[in-house]
Amino acid sequence: MTGRTKILVVDDELIQRESLSGWFKKFGYEVDDADNVNKSMELLDQKDYDLVFLDLRMPDMNGITLLERIKTAYPLTQVVMLTACGSVETAVEAMKLGACDYVTKPVEPGDLVRIVEESLGQKQIVNEPMNSAPPNGSSDFRENLIGVSPCMRQLFSLINQIAKVDSPVLLQGETGTGKELVAKAIHANSERCYQPFIPINCGAFPETLLESELFGYESGAFTGALKAKKGRVEMAHGGTLFLDEVGEIPLKMQIDLLRVLEERTFQRVGGTRDLNVDFRLICATHRDLAKEIERGIFRQDFYYRLNVIEVEIPPLRGRVEDIPELARYFLDKIRAETNKPITGIHRDGLEFLQSYSWPGNVRELENAIERAVVLAKSRYLSKDDFGFLVRHSGQIIPQTLDESEKQHIGNILNLCGWNITKAAGVLDVSRITLRSKIKKYNLRPAAA
Amino acid sequence: MQSGKSIRLKLALIRMGPLTDLETSVVAANIQAVLGINVYTHNSVNVPEEAFQENRLQYDAGLVLKYLSRYLRPDYSHILGITHVDLCTPILTHVYGQAELGGRIAVISNARLLKDTDTTAALPSRYYERLAKVALHEVAHTFSLYHCDTERCLMRFSSGLKQLDHLDIWFCGRCEFILHRTLANSRG
Numbered sequence: 164m165t166g167r168t169k170i171l172v173v174d175d176e177l178i179q180r181e182s183l184s185g186w187f188k189k190f191g192y193e194v195d196d197a198d199n200v201n202k203s204m205e206l207l208d209q210k211d212y213d214l215v216f217l218d219l220r221m222p223d224m225n226g227i228t229l230l231e232r233i234k235t236a237y238p239l240t241q242v243v244m245l246t247a248c249g250s251v252e253t254a255v256e257a258m259k260l261g262a263c264d265y266v267t268k269p270v271e272p273g274d275l276v277r278i279v280e281e282s283l284g285q286k287q288i289v290n291e292p293m294n295s296a297p298p299n300g301s302s303d304f305r306e307n308l309i310g311v312s313p314c315m316r317q318l319f320s321l322i323n324q325i326a327k328v329d330s331p332v333l334l335q336g337e338t339g340t341g342k343e344l345v346a347k348a349i350h351a352n353s354e355r356c357y358q359p360f361i362p363i364n365c366g367a368f369p370e371t372l373l374e375s376e377l378f379g380y381e382s383g384a385f386t387g388a389l390k391a392k393k394g395r396v397e398m399a400h401g402g403t404l405f406l407d408e409v410g411e412i413p414l415k416m417q418i419d420l421l422r423v424l425e426e427r428t429f430q431r432v433g434g435t436r437d438l439n440v441d442f443r444l445i446c447a448t449h450r451d452l453a454k455e456i457e458r459g460i461f462r463q464d465f466y467y468r469l470n471v472i473e474v475e476i477p478p479l480r481g482r483v484e485d486i487p488e489l490a491r492y493f494l495d496k497i498r499a500e501t502n503k504p505i506t507g508i509h510r511d512g513l514e515f516l517q518s519y520s521w522p523g524n525v526r527e528l529e530n531a532i533e534r535a536v537v538l539a540k541s542r543y544l545s546k547d548d549f550g551f552l553v554r555h556s557g558q559i560i561p562q563t564l565d566e567s568e569k570q571h572i573g574n575i576l577n578l579c580g581w582n583i584t585k586a587a588g589v590l591d592v593s594r595i596t597l598r599s600k601i602k603k604y605n606l607r608p609a610a611a
Numbered sequence: 612m613q614s615g616k617s618i619r620l621k622l623a624l625i626r627m628g629p630l631t632d633l634e635t636s637v638v639a640a641n642i643q644a645v646l647g648i649n650v651y652t653h654n655s656v657n658v659p660e661e662a663f664q665e666n667r668l669q670y671d672a673g674l675v676l677k678y679l680s681r682y683l684r685p686d687y688s689h690i691l692g693i694t695h696v697d698l699c700t701p702i703l704t705h706v707y708g709q710a711e712l713g714g715r716i717a718v719i720s721n722a723r724l725l726k727d728t729d730t731t732a733a734l735p736s737r738y739y740e741r742l743a744k745v746a747l748h749e750v751a752h753t754f755s756l757y758h759c760d761t762e763r764c765l766m767r768f769s770s771g772l773k774q775l776d777h778l779d780i781w782f783c784g785r786c787e788f789i790l791h792r793t794l795a796n797s798r799g
Contacts, residue, residue, distance in 0.1 A: 182673065182701040188712055190768070191757035269667075269704045273770025 168283060169210055172196040173203045173229070174218040174245065179268070183216060183245075186275070200224045200232075207233065212240050214282050216266075219246040219253065227256060234261035238311060241282040261313060263320055281323065308344055309492055310485035314477040318345070325472050326352035331424070333409075333469050334447040336476030339526030342447035343407060345476055350403040355443055358402030363395045366408035374416060380432040396429055399442040409469065410450035410461060417465040424468050444469065479521040479528060486517050489525060493532040494544070505536050509545040519552055569604040572597070581608045620648045620797055621687040622750070625679065626655040628695040634721065634742060638693060641743035641780070642750060647794065651687060658696050669699040672709035675718050683715060688797070689753055691746060692718035707745045707775070710752035717749035728772055737776065744780055751782070754793040759786050 170192050172183045180196040187194045195210070197203035200223050206212075215233060219226035230242055243264045244257045254265040263282045266275070308315070325332060326349050334342045343362060350360045368376055375385075379394030396404060406412070412420065423429045424444065428437040446469045455461035479486065490508055498505050508516075521527055535548040572590065579586040587597040600606075624639055639650040662674035679692045698706050698720045707724065710717035724741040727733050733741070748765055759766035764783035769775040782790060 176701075178673075178701050182703070185673075185712065186700070186702065189752060189758050269699065269702055271770070272703050272706065272768075275703065276768060276770060 168214070169193045169195075169212045170279075171203065171206055171210075171212045171215045173198075173215060173221070175199065175220075175222050176218075179218070179245075187279075190279075200229055203229070204232070204236075207237055207240070212237075214279065215240055215242045216245055217242055217262075219244055219257075227253070227260065230257060230260050230262055234313070238313075238316070243278060243282055259317075261316060308341060308348060309489050310482060311488070312477075312482035312484045314482050315485060318474070318476065321474060322348050323352060325349060325474070327354075328472075329353075329355075329443050330471040331444040331446070331469050332472045332474060333452075334445065334474050334476060336447075336449065337478045337522075337524055338449050339524030340476040340478060341525055342476055343405065345474065346403070346405045346445040346447065349445060350405075350443070353403070353443065355402050359399060360403050360405065361395045361399040361442075362405040362407060364407045366411035370413045370416065373412070374419075375432050377416070378419070378429055378431055381434040383433065385433065391431065394431065396423060396440055396442070397431075397438060400440050401442070403443045403445055406444070406446045408448060409446035410448040410452055410455055414460065414462060417462045421462070421465045421468055479524045483517045486528070487513050489528055490516055490532060493529045494536065497533045497536045501536055503536055503539070504542060505539055505544060506542040507544070509543045511546040512544045512549060515546040515549055519549070565604075568600070569606070572600055572604065573606050576601070576606065576608075620689070620794065622648050622650050622689040622691055623653045623682065623684070623687045624650050625653040625682060625690060625692045626694075627658045627675075627692055628655075630693055630695060630721070634739070635693060637739045637743055638691070638719075638746045641747060642691070645747055645780070646750060646790070648689070648750075653682065653690075656682070658694055664699065667699055669697045669705070670694075672698040672700055672706050672718060672720075676709060676711060676716050679716050679718060688715060689750065690716045691750055692716075693742075693746070694718065694720050695722060696720060697722040707769070708749040710749040712752050712757075713755040714753050717746075717753055719745045719749055724772070724775075740780060741772070741775055744775060744778055747780070751786070751790060754790055754797070756782075756786055756790060756793075759783060761785065 170187050172180050172187070172194060173196070174180045174183070175198050177198070180198065184194045184196050195206050195212075197206055200221060203215075203217075207215075217226050217230060217233070221229060226244060226246075230244065233240060233242055238261075241263045242261065243266055244254075244262045245266050245268055246253070247268050257265055264278045266278060270278075308319070310316075310318075322345065332346075332349060334345055336342050346362070347360055350356060363376060365373060375392070375394065377394050377396050379392050379397050382391045419429070423440065427441060428439050430437060452461050452466050452470075456463050456466055479489075487508075490513065494505065494508060516528070516531075523530070531549060531552055532544075534551065535544050539548050572586075575589050576586050579589060583594050583597060587594045590597060592600075622642060624635055624642075626635055635652055639652060642648055642650050658670065659675060659678035662670040662672075662678060664671055675692060675694070675698065679690050682690055698709060698718065700706055700709065705723060706720075708717060708719035719742070721738075721742055724738055724745065725733060727737075744765060751766060756766050758768045759782075761767060761783035763777060763779045764786055765778055765781060766783070766786045767774070767778060769778065781787075
């Protein structure tokens with residue numbers, strides 16, 4: 164039983180509140196109800212609800228607006244929207260704003276049970292991002308999927324939903340965003356979780372090798388093929404095949420893979436026997452495949468076959484609120500590995516990490532923390548410990564306007580050989596102004 | 612469970628609609644045998660038309676419970692209504708039965724129990740078993756029993772006939788313990 168689960172029902176109609184509350188009580192849930200916005204916000208302030216059932220039409224505020232307020236103030240609380248007449252647009256809007264589901268009244272009893280179970284399951288994912296492990300995976304398979312930002316919560320919710328179906332998934336995201344981890348999470352939450360998860364980086368093999376890696380080979384198929392070998396497609400039977408960098412697959416092999424996806428059979432290289440396979444396909448790419456189709460290097464039919472469900476994985480710069488948690492996680496991990504007595508990260512260090520653009524995403528963050536830990540001289544990592552990021556990227560460390568002005572004037576003076584007239588001309592200020600700035604910032608020629 | 616020791620616990624079984632004596636007898640016998648509560652068969656009453664939902668062509672189970680409350684008498688502790696009409700609640704498309712949690716009134720419907728999922732008529736033995744299961748489940752709610760997660764326990768929530776048929780006509784150890792304690796307290 165789930166006696167500790169707390170549910171809030173928000174609906175202006177008494178009969179609906181009583182009906183839903185009464186039903187939940189029979190499951191042993193702790194249920195409260197509210198008939199207006201103020202009462203619902205008061206109750207939310209007092210109690211940590213796991214789930215809110217929220218009517219779309221409230222007399223004093225639109226349900227969507229209230230949803231926004233709830234998700235802003237209580238991001239961990241799951242919200243299911245209720246409506247008497249559902250429309251796709253409203254459902255999409257509600258889901259975008261963080262609702263975990265959308266119910267049209269009246270609802271099938273079985274559907275309501277499923278919605279509650281799934282919504283509570285999503286809350287568990289949000290609350291305990293590190294505690295879920297696939298039966299056949301490592302305990303920290305979701306390490307880089309840490310996050311409480313809205314986009315990550317949406318991603319967790321999406322993973323949960325698409326894990327339940329068997330359709331192909333195309334993951335799109337920049338390098339280092341954790342595409343393989345998302346693929347593993349989908350596999351681990353699917354019915355295929357007890358079967359193998361087989362990844363292959365298609366960009367890491369030349370064409371001939373990729374063919375034998377994917378499809379395997381029979382003995383004698385080529386020089387050196389002394390024994391028959393299974394390919395990744397065959398190894399993935401019953402489970403999930405993850406094709407990373409799918410945009411790198413040569414055109415000819417795209418046709419071969421398309422055939423496997425459509426007919427569920429294939430032949431090993433040098434073989435004549437048709438082998439049956441059943442796997443779920445997840446692909447990933449950082450390329451814009453639509454453009455690759457226009458360029459003629461990616462087949463349109465193959466693309467449509469892969470792209471049944473498309474998932475966009477957000478770059479780290481798009482979820483800066485997750486950086487402190489990720490940084491602490493990596494710090495703990497690296498501290499344990501290196502045995503260095505680093506206690507934490509200074510506020511200025513965290514602020515710097517949040518202001519950096521992270522072109523290499525989470526992978527770059529992990530590397531940066533590792534390097535900073537190895538080279539750190541004090542117990543706390545500060546902004547200065549991450550200076551190497553700026554030197555590498557050319558990115559400017561956050562500084563005040565005065566600091567920027569001092570640096571810029573100094574650079575121009577050096578460029579002009581400290582010729583005041585020339586420098587004032589470049590800077591488009593009078594010589595008097597330039598002299599006062601030199602005095603203010605105590606600037607001196609490098610040789611002085 | 613208990614058998615025939617109840618003094619204060621007595622349930623009135625009220626038929627609403629064209630139900631046979633055999634149907635009411637099956638329900639009464641199971642309640643008496645499994646829960647140890649004396650069952651008294653009340654005169655038939657009409658289905659309350661005020662519970663009819665025109666837009667859904669079903670009867671609101673909550674309003675049926677409210678209607679049944681007018682038949683409460685000091686000489687019986689609980690009421691179970693049994694009807695042929697299809698029941699629903701404002702939030703759910705249908706229910707097999709409804710009860711006041713920790714209260715005194717429950718109602719069950721046979722409307723969705725007569726046919727199998729492939730719409731063929733259910734075997735009589737299966738139908739009567741379903742009727743008894745739903746009746747016991749709803750009456751147990753009036754003794755404050757929640758839904759239970761235990762596989763095949765009678766208090767497990769059934770969203771369809773397949774799940775209902777899968778249940779045993781018995782309570783799991785935990786539910787039986789709670790029920791026994793509640794019944795003992797009710798008997799005083």
